[in-house]
Amino acid sequence: MGKCEICGKEKIISKSIGVCLECIRERPEKSLFYIIEIHKKVRENFNLPPFPPQSKNGIECNICDNKCNMAKGEKGYCGLRENENGILKSKVNSDTALFDCYYDPIPTNCCAGWFCGAEKEGKGLYNLAVFFYGCSFNCLFCQNYSHKFIERAPILPLEQLVKKANKDSVYCICFFGGSPEPQLPFVIKFSEEILNFKKVRICFEWNGNGNEKLVRKVGEIALKTGGIIKFDLKAFDENLNIALTGVSNKKTYDNFKIIAKEFFSMADYPVLTATTLLVPGYIDGEEIEKISKFISDLNPEIPYSLLVFFPEFYMNDLPITPKEVVYECYKIAKKYLKNVHIGNLHLLL
Secondary structure, three states, X not given: OEEOOOOOOEEOOOXXXXXXXXXXXXXXXXXXXXXXXXXXXXXXXXXXXXXXXXXXXXXXXXXXXXXXEEOOOOEOOOOOEEEEOOEEEEOOOOOEEEEEEEEEEOOOOOOOOOOOOHHHHOOOOEEEXXXXXXXXXXXOOOOOHHHHOHHHOOEEEHHHHHHHHOOOOEEEEEEEOXXXXXXXXXXXXXXXXXXXXXXXXXXXXXXXOEOHHHHHHHHHHHHHHOXXXXXXXXXXXXXXXXXXHOOOOHHHHHHHXXXXXXXXXXXXXXXXXXXXXXXXXXXXXXXXXXXXXXXXXHOOOOOEEEEEOXXXXXXXXXXXXXXXXXXXXXXXXXXXXXXXXXXXXXXXX
């Protein structure tokens, strides 16, 4: 429990934000002061810009919806690109990326594992898990915040990843991070390249705020290979999403619609899924109802997973999601959707 800096009420509040859910929703202008300050501090600790730069006379990057416009000497929000004396310099391109990868025995802890069929079809085989450095969000509860250590990241060529993927024991490939959005040109070229050598399922776990042309390319790859695109729908309320992640979620929901409308109905399997982390004190039944209704209006068959929260990063002062909240949210989601799952259930045992 903590005291909200705005209303003064005792509630479940993370010190990293300092304000309660009610004030974020109902007093966004007042809440924004505290929200901006914490995100600035977090990003300064990792030598990252506090906000997506928006210079009037800079160089624009259109890889994701942050649309960073960098003046000379400025770095993009993801930390991978910068304006060096009027020239856009990038640590990554379609042939080189910053990533780690490893072979993950199936069954994995993949968020789509409860319905994708890999446990049966890929028994005894491996998922090639590709962890990208850099992200277009700044989640205060990030479970993989090592992606922010960009200067320590290995710089690896596309050919090396193709070699690792081109093994008989690799059943599927999953891109995550961070989030794949800042390195989508590499992801797309790699995916096209590996398909020249073998048949493999290619999946994505992301925040979903990429350039929509690139998002459609990803949809085509997933559909062609039997892969699954997992959107992490952090929140429905835009102000709450900004509080938790530093940026808007409008593009995330727009891109979710694109995949749902243009690809989900074309597939004979669920090419799209969504997850929401049940952050105590911030993601409640109201958020889950709005998210569930949004998904249902597109297609009630789309699988949706509610994830039990574990305290991490700057929100490590919060508890594990209370059991009663988990099951209340599950019941709410089931009113709208046919396929609802609870992930990280082991944390409640």
